[in-house]
Amino acid sequence: MGGHDTGSPYAPHTPAETAAMLDAVGAEAEADLFDIPDSVRFDGDFGIDARSEQAVRAEIGGLLGDNDALTEFLGRGQYDHYVPSLVDHLADRQEFLSSYTQYQPEVAQGFLQALFEFQSMLVELTGLGVANCSLYDAATALGETATLATRVRETSGSTVLVPDHLQAGKRGVLDNYADGADLTVESYPMEDGAVDTDALAELADEETVLVYAESPTVRGVIEESLAEIGTIAEANDAMFCLGSDPVALSVLEVPADVGVDTVIGDAASLGLGTAYGMGLGMFATREAYLRQVPGRLVGVGEDGSGRRAFTLTLQTREQHIRRERATSNICTNQAWVALRTAIHAASLGPEGLVELARDCITNADSLAAQIDDISGIKAPVHDRHHFREFLARTDQPAPAIVDDLLDRGFAVHAVDDHLLGVCVTDTNAHVKADLVAAMEEVAR
Amino acid sequence: MSDEQQPDDKPGDTLQYDQARWSEDDQYEPLLSEKNSREVDVETPLPDDLTRDSLELPDLSEPELARHYTRLSQMNYGVESGPFPLGSCTMKYNPKFTEDLAARPEAAVHPDRPDETIQGTLGLYATLSEYLGKIGGMDAVTLQPPAGAAGEYTGVLIAKAYHEHNGADRSEIIVPDSAHGTNFASAALAGFDVVELPSGEDGRVDLDALAAAIGDDTALLMLTNPNTLGLFEREIEAISELVHDAGGLLYYDGANLNALLGQARPGDMGFDIMHYNVHKTFATPHGGGGPGAGPVGVVEELDEFLPAPRVRETGGGYELFEPAQTIGKVHGFQGNWLVLIKACAYIARLGDEGLADASAKAVLNANYLAEQTAYEVPFGPFHHEFVASAGEQDAADVAKRMLDYGVHPPTTKWPEIVPEALMTEPTEIENKRTLDQLAAAFNAVADEDDETLETAPERTSARRIDQVSAARNPRLSWQALDNE
Numbered sequence: 056m057g058g059h060d061t062g063s064p065y066a067p068h069t070p071a072e073t074a075a076m077l078d079a080v081g082a083e084a085e086a087d088l089f090d091i092p093d094s095v096r097f098d099g100d101f102g103i104d105a106r107s108e109q110a111v112r113a114e115i116g117g118l119l120g121d122n123d124a125l126t127e128f129l130g131r132g133q134y135d136h137y138v139p140s141l142v143d144h145l146a147d148r149q150e151f152l153s154s155y156t157q158y159q160p161e162v163a164q165g166f167l168q169a170l171f172e173f174q175s176m177l178v179e180l181t182g183l184g185v186a187n188c189s190l191y192d193a194a195t196a197l198g199e200t201a202t203l204a205t206r207v208r209e210t211s212g213s214t215v216l217v218p219d220h221l222q223a224g225k226r227g228v229l230d231n232y233a234d235g236a237d238l239t240v241e242s243y244p245m246e247d248g249a250v251d252t253d254a255l256a257e258l259a260d261e262e263t264v265l266v267y268a269e270s271p272t273v274r275g276v277i278e279e280s281l282a283e284i285g286t287i288a289e290a291n292d293a294m295f296c297l298g299s300d301p302v303a304l305s306v307l308e309v310p311a312d313v314g315v316d317t318v319i320g321d322a323a324s325l326g327l328g329t330a331y332g333m334g335l336g337m338f339a340t341r342e343a344y345l346r347q348v349p350g351r352l353v354g355v356g357e358d359g360s361g362r363r364a365f366t367l368t369l370q371t372r373e374q375h376i377r378r379e380r381a382t383s384n385i386c387t388n389q390a391w392v393a394l395r396t397a398i399h400a401a402s403l404g405p406e407g408l409v410e411l412a413r414d415c416i417t418n419a420d421s422l423a424a425q426i427d428d429i430s431g432i433k434a435p436v437h438d439r440h441h442f443r444e445f446l447a448r449t450d451q452p453a454p455a456i457v458d459d460l461l462d463r464g465f466a467v468h469a470v471d472d473h474l475l476g477v478c479v480t481d482t483n484a485h486v487k488a489d490l491v492a493a494m495e496e497v498a499r
Numbered sequence: 500m501s502d503e504q505q506p507d508d509k510p511g512d513t514l515q516y517d518q519a520r521w522s523e524d525d526q527y528e529p530l531l532s533e534k535n536s537r538e539v540d541v542e543t544p545l546p547d548d549l550t551r552d553s554l555e556l557p558d559l560s561e562p563e564l565a566r567h568y569t570r571l572s573q574m575n576y577g578v579e580s581g582p583f584p585l586g587s588c589t590m591k592y593n594p595k596f597t598e599d600l601a602a603r604p605e606a607a608v609h610p611d612r613p614d615e616t617i618q619g620t621l622g623l624y625a626t627l628s629e630y631l632g633k634i635g636g637m638d639a640v641t642l643q644p645p646a647g648a649a650g651e652y653t654g655v656l657i658a659k660a661y662h663e664h665n666g667a668d669r670s671e672i673i674v675p676d677s678a679h680g681t682n683f684a685s686a687a688l689a690g691f692d693v694v695e696l697p698s699g700e701d702g703r704v705d706l707d708a709l710a711a712a713i714g715d716d717t718a719l720l721m722l723t724n725p726n727t728l729g730l731f732e733r734e735i736e737a738i739s740e741l742v743h744d745a746g747g748l749l750y751y752d753g754a755n756l757n758a759l760l761g762q763a764r765p766g767d768m769g770f771d772i773m774h775y776n777v778h779k780t781f782a783t784p785h786g787g788g789g790p791g792a793g794p795v796g797v798v799e800e801l802d803e804f805l806p807a808p809r810v811r812e813t814g815g816g817y818e819l820f821e822p823a824q825t826i827g828k829v830h831g832f833q834g835n836w837l838v839l840i841k842a843c844a845y846i847a848r849l850g851d852e853g854l855a856d857a858s859a860k861a862v863l864n865a866n867y868l869a870e871q872t873a874y875e876v877p878f879g880p881f882h883h884e885f886v887a888s889a890g891e892q893d894a895a896d897v898a899k900r901m902l903d904y905g906v907h908p909p910t911t912k913w914p915e916i917v918p919e920a921l922m923t924e925p926t927e928i929e930n931k932r933t934l935d936q937l938a939a940a941f942n943a944v945a946d947e948d949d950e951t952l953e954t955a956p957e958r959t960s961a962r963r964i965d966q967v968s969a970a971r972n973p974r975l976s977w978q979a980l981d982n983e
Contacts, residue, residue, distance in 0.1 A: 062856025063849050065592050065782070066927040073863065076931055080866040085859035086762075088866055090731045090880045095768045097761065101633040105850025108596045115844050118626070119605040121619030129609040132831060141561055143602065149579040150572035153593050155907075156788040158585075160966075161959040162518060162902050164527055165571030166787040172531050172557075175976040179556060185975055189789070191645040194831030202688070227807070227828030231656060235690035277549060306543050309551045321831075331620055332610035332832020333645075333790065345973060351788065355980060356969030359954065359962030363526040368970045374648070374684035375913075379693040384684035387646035387778065387793075389835075391786025401531055401564055405539040405556040413543050420544070440545055457613075466612055 064108075126486055127466045130444040130478025131273050132193060132222040133332060134324040136302065136411065137481050142326055142398045151394055156351070156387075160366040161358070167365035170390060171353040173397040180304040181318040181339040182311030187350040189322075189389040190336025193298060194225040196319035197267065198232030199338065199349040199383055203317065204265040204294040205236055206347045206382070211292045212264035215240045218250065222273045224332075225298075238264065248276040248437030248446075252283045259291045266291075269298035270307060274476070275419060275444035276437055277307065285314020300324045301337065301400065302415060303442050305408040316341050325403075326395030328482070335392040346372060349383030351390075411481065415443045418479045418487070423447070425491045426477065431498040436474065444478035446470060451498060459497035465490050513939045516581065516905030519573035520960045527960065528570050531557035532977040574960035575787075576907055582929060582937045584868070586884045586910035586922025587679070587727060589757045589779030594848065597783070597841035606840055610832040614818045621817035624810045624833075627843040628794070634846075634854065635753070635773050636766025637796025641805045643834040647754060650774025650793025651685035651721070656826040657772055657797060657804045658719040658748045659689055664804075664824055667746065669718035675704060677728065677914040679754060682721045691718060698916055702728045702878040704738055717747040724751065724768070725758050727914045727922070729865065729881030739769025748772060748801075753793075756780045757926065758862060758883035761855030771798050777842035784841075792838040808833075858883070860927035864934060868925050871938035873945040877917055884924035886917045887941075894919040896952035897944050903958045904940035 068076070073085075082088055106114065127135065146152065150165065157163035157170075170188040177186035190196040204210050215233055217226065219242045226240070233240045243255045250268055259266060266288040270278035278284075281297070288295035296317040297310050302324055304310070310318050323335035340348060346369065354368035374381040403411060419441040426434040426447050434447035449456055453469040460467055467490075468476030479487060521528040537558035541551050559567070576583075583590035600606070608617050628640040644650040655672065662669045672686040675696045686693050694712050699705030703726065713720075720742045725731045732738060742749050751765035751773035757780045759765075765773045777783050778791030785791070797805060806829050808819035849857060861883040869876045874887035887909075889897045898908030898921075910922040925934060944952070956963065974980055 063853040063860065063927060065594060066856055066860040067930040068860055068863075069930075072931040073860075076863055076867040076934075080863070080870050082866070085863050088859075088862045088880070089762050089882065090733065091759075091763050092733055092736070095735060095763050097636070097764050097767060101630070101761070101851045101854070103630060103633065103846060103850045103854070105853050106847055108594075108848060111844050111847045112596055112600060114847065115600050115623065115840065116603060116605075118622050119600075119603055119619040119840075121622060122605045122608055123616040123618075125612070125616055127609045127612070129611050131611060133610055135607075135609070139561075141565060145565065145568040145572070147598065148569070148572040149593075150575040150577040151787055152598075152784045153577040153579055153590075154575050154787045155583070155585055155588055155590060155785045158910075159576075159898065159902060159908060160964050161899065161956050161961045162576035162907065163574075163787075164960045165573065165575035168528065168530070168574075169568070169571055170787075171975070172977070175530075175532065175978060176556060178976040178978050179554070184979075191649065191790075191835075192831045194828065195645075195649075222831065224828050224831035228831060231827055231829065232688070235688050237690065277545065279549060305554055306541050306545070306550050308549060312551075329607050329609045331606070331608050331617075331836035332830070332834070333836045333838070334831065352973070352975055354969050355974040356964050356966060358964045361525065362522060362961065364961040364964045366964050366966050366969050368966065368973055368975070370970075374680040376680065378680045378683035379687040381680070381684040381687075384648045384652055384681050384688045385646070386648045386679075386681050387776075387785075387791040388789040389645075389786075390788030390790075391784070392790060394787065398564065398568060401557050401559060401567075402561065404558040405537055405554045406558070408556065409539055409541055409543075409554055416544055440549065461613065461616060466609065466616065468611060 125464055125466045126483055128477045128479060128483055128490060129466055129468060131468055131476055132321065133329050134443060135328045135480055135482045136324055138326060138328055138399060139402050141402055142395050145398055146391065146395045152391060157367055164365055167353050169394050169397055171365050173393045174353060176397060176400050177337060177339045180301055182309035183318060183339040184342030185345050185348060186339035187348055187352055189393045190338050190350050190385060191389060192334035192336045193319055193321040194228035196336035196338050197225055198228050200296045200317050200319055201229060201232050201238055201265055202236050203344065203347055203349065207344050210264050210294045212262040213238050214262045215265045216243050216258060216263055217267045218243060218269060219245050220273050248274050248439050249278055250280055250284055252280045256287050259287050261291060263291045263293040265294045265296055267296045271303055271442035274446050275441040277440040277442055281308060281313040289314060302412050306412040322396045323392055326399040327392055335389045335396055347382055348372065350385050350388060414481060418484045419443055419445055422479045422487050426494060429495050429498050443480055444476060447475040447477060449473050449475055449498060456497050460493055463493040465493055513943045514905045514936055516903060517958045518960045521570045530977050531567060535559055581905045582933055583907040584909055584923045584925040584937065585907060586924045587754055589924060589926055591782040591926050592928045593782055593784040594845060597844040600844050601837040601840045606837060618816050621810050623840065623843055625817055627839055630846045631775055631794055632796055635775065635796045636764030637773060638799040639802035639805060640794055640796045641809060642794045642839050643806045643830050644793040644795055645830050645835045646789060646791045647774055647776040647793040648681040648685055649829055650795045651681055652688055653795045653806060653829045654750050654772040654774060655685050655689040655719065657801055660804045660824060660826045661801055662718050669716050671716040672718055673712050673720045677726055677916060678721060678723060679752060682752060702730050702916060703732050706734055706737060709738060709741055713741055713745045717745050719748050719750050721750040721752060723755050725755050725882045728878045728886050729884040730878055731882060735768045754779060755883065758858060760858035761851065762858055771801060777838060781842040782845045783838045790835045790838050792835045857927045864925040864927060864929055868923065868934050868938055872941040874921060874941060884922060886914065887921040887923060888917050889919035889921055892919065892952060894921055897921060899963060900944045900947060900952050900955035901940055902956040904943060906937055906940045
């Protein structure tokens with residue numbers, strides 16, 4: 056294309072241009088421009104053959120096609136909701152997709168405003184005063200919250216309390232953050248799928264710096280004791296962090312109203328769906344902790360024409376200025392996913408969001424009831440209200456049932472020897488009956 | 500000189516740029532919430548005490564939303580808008596076909612699916628890991644870290660685990676003063692003390708200073724090579740020897756890898772651990788700040804410490820497994836998967852020849868642009884980027900003025916070793932014609948007076964924004980604006 060038949064197809068130099076440029080810099084060859092000692096020069100090859108765009112599309116498309124076509128009823132931290140085409144088309148505009156962090160706000164008002172609107176939506180959903188414009192995922196947001204808890208005046212101690220039912224990746228990431236901050240992570244027990252508040256009150260003491268709870272939990276249980284958990288945290292000068300997601304928060308109790316100090320979670324359930332675990336770390340907290348917040352913040356200022364304008368703000372918290380004393384090491388974040396989430400939320404509007412959330416409750420209820428009718432399975436295991444997902448107890452070993460369901464084209468979780476996890480959203484609700492029929496065949 | 504005049508004595512013509520501006524008297528495009536907001540009652544099958552009473556959010560039709568975000572996009576500058584020579588950020592063109600691959604439905608699998616049902620995903624994971632290992636000269640690669648800083652943190656955790664495994668108590672990480680801020684922050688996040696290493700007079704690591712800083716407490720030296728001035732650390736082998744003799748490990752910050760593809764490999768220079776910024780070197784989009792991905796490569800001696808799970812081949816397929824001494828998790832699942840697909844596609848498209856050409860042209864472009872610019876470039880020879888000095892001008896003002904010429908400005912005022920730094924990285928995607936325009940923009944601004952610079956930009960959507968007062972009175976949501 057355009058006389059470029061060798062080298063990178065995205066380096067648009069013609070041979071004549073290359074020669075003219077080399078001449079201008081006084082070099083005979085490109086290789087002469089590299090100031091690399093011979094002893095560390097690479098003279099081998101990678102063995103990677105260049106391919107045409109068409110060939111790479113066919114090859115990688117074909118490779119991805121090796122994934123089995125399954126109907127997933129999977130959740131446990133990553134959720135699939137239908138993402139309207141509008142989201143793809145708007146977010147893929149190059150002005151958004153191929154832009155950089157907004158260090159020059161005068162040419163980046165559009166993205167800054169979109170992120171400001173994203174932050175505002177999270178403020179509405181959480182009732183908290185401040186939301187940042189993204190962390191990587193729910194797990195790293197929990198880790199960041201643990202370090203935040205060590206920095207704010209209101210809290211003291213060195214122990215983080217987390218629920219016994221916690222997605223393994225979240226716990227693993229938290230353990231690493233905790234280790235770096237000299238914190239200890241302890242689990243508190245759950246009672247029938249929800250927080251055992253008596254046991255939590257027993258465990259919490261002046262050493263507790265953070266109490267983490269989820270609603271809905273990794274088992275889909277809607278927590279009923281948030282206010283009580285908040286009281287326990289406050290009584291011990293600990294921060295109370297709630298894990299949730301924007302769809303659930305559209306209908307559940309406003310976190311700030313029940314004593315929650317920080318809300319984290321994966322917001323990519325809106326805007327992205329399942330993407331082999333790629334997410335969007337949601338982070339909102341009390342305004343009092345503003346100057347200790349990790350990650351980027353978009354604020355309002357004024358420009359030279361006297362108009363309201365948007366800018367990254369309070370950057371002295373960040374690594375490029377504060378270095379080892381920064382509130383976090385995060386630089387590159389998930390801004391584009393936040394844009395997608397904001398567009399998706401805006402396209403649903405308040406009524407659409409509430410309806411989506413309501414369906415997460417009713418679909419889980421009805422699917423659990425249908426599965427409960429199957430001989431050899433009891434669902435839901437926990438006598439609680441559920442959101443999107445629930446556990447089912449099986450007489451037969453759960454891993455064997457999972458395998459048999461895979462053969463029939465359905466994926467569900469094996470949570471334990473006799474526990475299945477089943478998640479239903481608007482993307483698979485229309486085939487609930489097919490799953491139930493398959494389970495009837497395999498659960499006997 | 501007014502901005503209408505053309506500089507006669509410089510190559511190329513300046514372009515002028517009028518960015519779209521949707522505005523009212525006292526603001527630009529209204530917020531979603533200002534266009535239309537609605538409060539709805541929340542009714543669910545749940546008991547009332549478990550739910551909120553109402554939810555208030557923007558309520559707009561699809562055509563209105565399409566117009567809202569299209570207007571916002573028009574008030575945003577991307578790589579396809581014009582040159583983007585932002586130093587240290589490697590703003591390449593993002594090939595379209597990689598987006599199509601990442602958008603395939605088969606890419607969107609759930610992370611908890613059994614290995615045997617996602618052989619395509621795991622196969623691609625293994626392929627990209629292998630590509631990256633070859634490119635960096637590393638023996639094993641994890642794709643889990645979701646960004647460059649997360650890659651650094653992963654590397655630091657690997658060093659920590661390695662020393663602990665060997666019964667060594669090493670509490671310090673050495674970082675040159677010219678390093679990216681994330682190096683310092685990542686070391687601190689993992690609980691290390693940071694020892695800052697002053698640069699030598701030539702802008703490179705000072706071996707004497709390094710020898711003095713290294714000791715029994717040294718866990719790791721973090722280096723960027725070429726460094727943030729674009730200079731290759733010629734003494735890299737001596738540096739490696741110093742660090743290793745003291746029992747420490749050597750970490751390669753991959754932010755500047757676009758200078759070296761096919762020319763040199765961190766693994767061959769003695770680095771033990773490195774991260775790759777795929778959103779820089781391998782042309783995945785920066786997305787207005789992210790998502791990126793920061794895969795980490797290690798030498799064989801460290802592969803048992805990599806995050807869990809890893810992917811390996813097994814009788815004709817792939818499976819996940821947990822390395823024996825794993826540091827555990829650095830992301831809840833397996834990282835920024837869709838970004839990784841794009842990186843893999845880019846590498847496959849370019850192959851050996853294209854990757855080497857990308858670096859060769861990136862270095863040629865930086866050298867050519869530096870040659871054409873009127874600003875002084877104090878250090879050299881540089882590679883994919885150079886740091887010019889704005890001299891008597893304020894670099895931040897220079898940057899604002901460059902916006903009026905349709906150019907995204909360089910990174911400014913960093914690294915601090917160059918006064919009023921203009922850190923410039925054109926990447927390989929610009930040809931001579933564009934570089935000449937870019938140089939003309941630099942040179943036009945170099946000739947302008949302080950008043951012109953201080954009042955710039957004037958052609959962008961917004962005029963100069965007062966960041967100090969924005970920080971003094973933080974308003975971070977439309978609710979905060981409503982409460983005023």
